[in-house]
Amino acid sequence: MTENKYTERQRESLKLWIELVRYSGKLEQIIDEKLRQHHGQNISRFDVLSQLERERKTGLTIGELAGRLIASKGNITGLLDRMLKDALITKTAKKDDKRSYIINISDKGLLIFKAMADNNAKWIEQSLQSIDIDNMKEFTKFLSTARVSLD
Numbered sequence: 001m002t003e004n005k006y007t008e009r010q011r012e013s014l015k016l017w018i019e020l021v022r023y024s025g026k027l028e029q030i031i032d033e034k035l036r037q038h039h040g041q042n043i044s045r046f047d048v049l050s051q052l053e054r055e056r057k058t059g060l061t062i063g064e065l066a067g068r069l070i071a072s073k074g075n076i077t078g079l080l081d082r083m084l085k086d087a088l089i090t091k092t093a094k095k096d097d098k099r100s101y102i103i104n105i106s107d108k109g110l111l112i113f114k115a116m117a118d119n120n121a122k123w124i125e126q127s128l129q130s131i132d133i134d135n136m137k138e139f140t141k142f143l144s145t146a147r148v149s150l151d
Contacts, residue, residue: 027124027127028043030127031120031127034119034123038119039115039116039119041116046113046116046117046120047069048065049089049109049110049112050113050117052089052103052109053110055104056104058102061101061103062076062100062101062103065103080103083109087106087108087109088105088106088108088112089104089105089109090105092104
C-alpha cells in the first residue's frame with residue numbers, strides 16, 4: 001500500500017471542504033424539514049420564491065432562475081410546473097420570443113414566502129446559536145473572500 005503524500009495544507013483543505021459540505025447539507029436538511037412541517041413546502045420551492053420575490057417587478061426567465069438557485073436544481077421545469085399548478089407563480093410568454101417565459105411570484109406565493117422567510121430567519125438563528133456574532137461575521141467574511149477567489 002502506498003502512503004498518501006498530501007501536504008499538510010492539502011489535508012487541512014480537504015478536511016475543511018468535507019466539514020463545510022457536511023454542515024451545509026445538515027443545515028439544508030433541517031430547514032427543509034421545518035418548511036415541510038410548518039408550510040407544506042420544501043427548500044427548493046422556498047429558494048425559487050426567494051429569488052422571484054427579489055425580482056417582483058421584472059420576473060426571471062427560467063435560465064436566470066436556474067442560475068440563481070442555491071438549493072438542488074433537480075428538474076427546474078418540473079418544479080416550476082408544480083408551483084404553477086399550486087398558484088405560487090405565474091408564467092408568461094416573452095413578447096419578443098414566444099418560446100421563452102418570464103416567471104413571477106403570485107400574490108399567493110408572496111404571502112406564503114413571507115411567512116416562510118420569517119420562520120426561516122428564526123430557524124437559521126437557532127441553528128447557529130452556538131456561534132457568537134463576532135465569529136459569524138468573521139467566518140462570513142472569510143467564506144466570502146474564499147468564494148470570490150474561486151471566481
